[in-house]
Amino acid sequence: MTERILDVVPPRAEPASPPATPAPPVRYPRVRLRWAITALLVVVACVAPFQLAPFRVFQLTMVLVYALALLGLNLLVGHAGQISLGHGAFFAIGAYTSAVMLEHWDAPYLLTLPAAMLVTFGVGFGLGVPALRLRGLYLALVTMTIAIFLVPLLKRFESVTGGSMGLTLSRPRPPAWTGLAEDQWLYFLALAVTAACGVAVWCLLRSRVGRALHALRDNETAAEVMGVRLSRYKTLAFAWSAMLAGAAGAVNTWVIAFVSPDSFTATLSIMLLAGIVVGGLGSTFGPLLGGAFVLFVPTLAQGVNQAAPGVVFGVLLILIMYVAPTGLAGLAGRAGRFAIQLRRKK
Amino acid sequence: MTTLLTVEDLHADYGVGKVLHGIGFSVAEGEICAILGPNGAGKTTLLRALCGTIRTGGTLRLGDVALPRRNPESVARLGVAHVPEGRGTFAPLTVEENLRLGAYTRRERAGVPRDIERVYEYFPVLKQRRGQAAGSLSGGEQQMLAIGRALMSRPRLLLLDEPSLGLAPMITRELFEIVRTVNEEERMTVILVEQNAHLTLEFAHRAHVIETGRIVLSGTAEEIRSDEQVVAAYLGIEVV
Amino acid sequence: MLEVSGLTVRFGGITALDHVGFTVDAGQLVGLIGPNGAGKTTLFNCLTRRYQADEGSIRCGDTDLLSVAPHAIVELGIARTFQNLGLFPQLSVRDNVLVGAHSHARAGFLSAALRLPSVRREEARLGTEADDLLDRLGLTAVAEHPATGLPFGTLKRIELARALAARPKLLLLDEPCNGLSHGEVDEFEALLREIRAERDLTVIVVEHHMGFVMGICDRVICLEFGRKIADGTPAEVQNDQAVRDAYLGTAA
Amino acid sequence: MADFVQQLVEGLGAGAIYASLALALVLIYQFTGIVNFAQGELAMFSTFIAWSLVNAGLPFWAALGLTLAISFAGGMLIERVVIRPVEGAPELTLVIVTLGLLILVNAAAGWIWSFLIKDFPSPFSGGVFKAGGVTLSYSTLGVLGVVAVVMGLLYVLFRYTKIGLGMRAVASNPASARLLGIRVSRMLALGWGLAALVGAVSGVLVAPLLFLEPNMMGGVLIYAFAAATLGGFDSPAGAVVGGLVVGVAETLAGAYLGVVGSDLKIGVPLAVIIGVLLVRPQGLFGRAAVERV
Amino acid sequence: GREDSAGTTAQGDCGGQQTTGITDTSIKLGGIYPLSGPASAYGEIPKAVKAYFDYVNAEKGGINGRKIEYVVRDDGYQPPKSVEEARRLTEQENVFALFQTLGTATSSAVMEYANQRKIPQVFVASGATKWGADPAKYPWTIGWQPSYQAEGRVYGQYLIKEKPSAKVAVLYQNDDFGKDLRDGFAKGIEGSGVKIVAEQSYEVTDPSVDPQLRNLAGSGADVLLNITTPKFASQALAADAKNTEWNPLHIVNNVSSSMTVLKPVGFDKVQNIVSSAFLKDPSDPQWAADPEMKLYEEKLKKYAPGLDTKTAFYSLGWASASGIEQAIARMKCPTREGLMEAARSLTDVRSELLLPGITMSTTPQDGYPIETLQLVRFQGERWTLFGEAIDTRKESR
């Protein structure tokens, strides 16, 4: 006998998950939340420099500088899926382009930003060529060696780069009409550049280009079959990513007013990669969180144990990865969603 | 007939929403048990729950031992072999290495080369490809490899998730014959998830129909096949 | 429309395709069958330039396909689905479909970053098209869902939607009925018929589901060990002794 | 000519050092699929342990044996404590965890033993071997020999043992390996243990030549990465050949290419690597990943 | 703008001068060192500095009644980080002065900021010439130890006298330190019979300097000038000892002349190498009875237990801390301006552990406190002084 579990035999059931007549497309609360966060951030960003001590303003400026570099790295690693352990090199090239123009040609400093971006774009485009053939690990290690090679190279061309002594510059003065202090002025410059680049990247990702990058990250073969020209997108992703890191380098030169080969060792590249992974690969606010990580966590580490700050920093880095294996942005997102769910339940 | 597998009130989810809502059935030793149901019903999830790869609630027993939770290694060591959806072959390893890995937990090693030969007899094309990286095989060849690999462990319970997927009609038939052979000769118990309900019911002893995570129908293969109304409603096939 | 001649592909000692030749006329729906490892997918891979042909030629209209870059194939109006799924798992279903429309958009890095009005218009257009397609294939409800964790059958449908988004003239389907139950195969058959009529498609479909192949195809080609062993109407091929021996088995 | 041969020999000696660490990198990559940035620091730490044991009065070989055992256990422990919580996380998360480990271990060694350099006894006799104007020190010969032996053992382990097969399965598809009853966690721990052991051997070979201090392996690690990249990350033979090529290329460039000079000589192996990888993206001995659609 | 609001200024005689970080009973100093990262070895120095200040506070009641507060920060040897830490020290911690920023690049990065904000950056721990080169442009920065260039000149002078036709091979670190010293040496031998016949540089990221040394050995030079940091110095000394066919006169620079460099190589292998010194070496038995040395050993043990007193980093830290004590004690105004004035007008002031005949002397135009070096030769198990202390001032300007 057939064992009937339902009394009535129903007509063929609909497929399990997609209901036939769907409700209006799901809008995740996340999206609205993101706009709210953005608006809040803009307000905070504009008010902060008038409320904080100059030193704190300087720190925030540096957070923005790193965030800008991480924005570029995120584009490459998080969105296009190519690992670079050499982004410190692009940061350096941007910083040196700006510094050399200021030192040797007395160029107006604002002009050095587009110049640095142009130069790093070109270099990134050239170095993007190995990226065409190499994947993951291999690309990461080759880029790392390139970053290491840059240091002696900078020392070699002493007349231009100042050799191992580097170049000491002076910081740009705020125009009188602004009434701003120097730190505030630099902060707003960094904010403007970072925000503009952030918006541009945001737009970029929400277009055919962004989707193509994501596609080649997820499945190269399928992407190519759908018409994505891998060589073009990979090299351009590399170049754009380098360009953003270069922009960060130029702003760094304005803020720190000093460049030397020792400022851009492999440590910087490694910190940048750690920053973006900690911040959250492929997430909107990951670069900002990563920038904060790069700036504040080493300080925190030496606050805990001055005898061996490295021990604390290493432990912190590992712990963060335990708690947030997909980055702080993901963690924040999860916490946010959890909160929303809690509220709904009530 | 002794009961090999007991499933009671099994629940499972992927962290977003429940997929199985209290499934209960048992499989006798030496039985071929078919699980049927539409797309997305939860058949694959059921097998994953059995072999311990996902989170579950409820009771699972193999013979007298409770199946360990979330620990597929131990489940496998109890003699459960799983041919998963998507096959799970080791792409960079050769065909033969894949087969040898199937016998990884076997204590007696002497029979391994013989069993490899037996798999080659079942699927001669694998023998031709023995030194080739598994990832370069055609879809159907990979499917054969996955089945062969599962047989290599000489399991007590064999879980097959849509084994005929991507196989040519002739091979599909042969495959079912092979399942019957190992079932009869080695008293290997088999749980078979299939879309090809017609063919499956020809070979299975018992069958359960799942919809949206619940068993809606159970019976011997004969019973289910002979109830035309049921077959048409649930399985959408005309009885030949 | 498509003309394949003398196509040969070898991998080490294996000859996956051995001087295969056939033509497909515009509007035809051709079934490609053959035992496992016969070279069906390899043939598709040659048509989409995933594999390099050792000998032979493929012409599509006036173009020599073998001299076209892989990414440009889709621009000639050729789209495909994959036997083992080739979705972008981290993208939403909708974005997957939008990637399919890649070749019908122009935005570059700079124009996209500046979000020029042309880009905005283009995005709006692509969006509507994609939504229509999703609607057509009953995927609207899962549009924002990432393309993993959905049932196999749904994933196959997403792949089809993505291929259709490329607005192909020639559609290559690799085992589209995999994992579908009997009833679902029938539904799919109906769907394919409609879409083909609507869009004037030429289709080559690889499938092991004989009911489907015999029901829908205008013509069937059978490969074995990389060689073409039969080419004709479904009825002819079904009754061909070589095909029966090699592929269908006696029971069919 | 003799001078050239001499440079060649020295290049091989340097290359053997890079190869020794590259072997540990390749080993752990094969076992766990991880690129372990902390490998050099773990080797350094092991060497410090050996140094402490020797200083505590243990005979050299006893200290060495004990150190290898401690390293093996330590490697397994690290896998348990540090790596297991992020098992299955995205690849880059694991990379960052090993970077964290690098920083942590380096600082810890400095904290415990200070950053002042220490001398470490050489396991080989100090003499040299001369032929036709070329000198070859026994220690170079010894390093080459040990590296060859380790390479041979690893090759056998990878290719001919059941464990080797299991571990390649784990690295290629852990989920499937689990379904076959392979204890993945144990395999990963074993991988870490063995890699730490091979690393310790490398550290002990390196320390008498470079002097022992916490940053001893930093430079070596970079070249070891270069070696493994060049040879292909999945082949012990590749690691050794890669190491030797890097060592020789760098040494000869420093000696004979005037424009390059000793400051830019690292660029030469870099150029070699990029050149090779452009032709063979999987490295000299690596196997290309098979991809099918 | 806001940035000037933090500081306080003095009244009376010193009216208008900055008094941030100093009161009648306290004075706050900040130092920046690499406590983490590749150069962490230098992180040892502040331990001795701290011990010295603790000793002064506890046993001498501070400097002129002012207890010293000493804050140390880590920059990981990264210039941008140095700037951040310098700003933290001055703006958050409100230190009176930056005493010792370690490293050339790191200190250079801070220099611009310090001079712009008029914050003393005193006794920079680096021998680059730039700290004293332009007192007009950078009045707020001053170095301490003999400059690398001066040291290079000393070796040049020595060779001209002892080996007038020497052929010299130079090994140097490819950075400001190595190049400064090499340039000083080249200047010192200008126009003499001494010639540089081969040069090799290395990067701090190199695993070893063996290849460089091999290349130098082929040059047929009879003098080897070894301009390296400690680890590489040991490697170079060992490599030289190993090569029995090449036995040049080995000159090792002051940075790497400490026992911690020579001991791992083995004393028997470094006999008769030459270096220069300006401090008493704590591992040299000839100072065993020296009161300064005894004080150092006793107090370091007391205030920083566990440190090995023989380590040169500690004696250096001790000596430089004593140096700043002298400068602070000589301030006419208890202000930042006062400190700079005092630091720039030292006449033959001794600090602890300076070798006999060596003193600190500056003028407003001369920004190099110590410019005298003593040649030393390694014999037995210690350095022996030989010849006169050489005042490089005479030759240079």
Ligand SMILES: Nc1ncnc2c1ncn2[C@@H]1O[C@H](COP(=O)(O)OP(=O)(O)OP(=O)(O)O)[C@@H](O)[C@H]1O
């Ligand atoms: N990895 C996953 N993450 C989230 N949800 C999942 C995942 N796998 C399956 N699901 C969901 O679980 C439900 C049951 O899926 P399951 O794969 O078990 O169905 P099935 O009966 O095997 O279907 P099919 O015939 O397509 O293989 C589906 O609604 C599916 O969306």
Ligand SMILES: Nc1ncnc2c1ncn2[C@@H]1O[C@H](COP(=O)(O)OP(=O)(O)OP(=O)(O)O)[C@@H](O)[C@H]1O
């Ligand atoms: N990259 C490759 N390297 C080596 N052999 C390959 C490669 N690609 C395909 N082959 C071989 O070529 C043959 C044809 O494969 P193909 O995938 O075309 O078969 P198919 O007809 O699609 O089979 P199925 O029905 O099982 O999908 C197979 O035997 C396969 O092993």
Ligand SMILES: [Mg+2]
């Ligand atoms: Mg399923």
Ligand SMILES: [Mg+2]
């Ligand atoms: Mg196929």
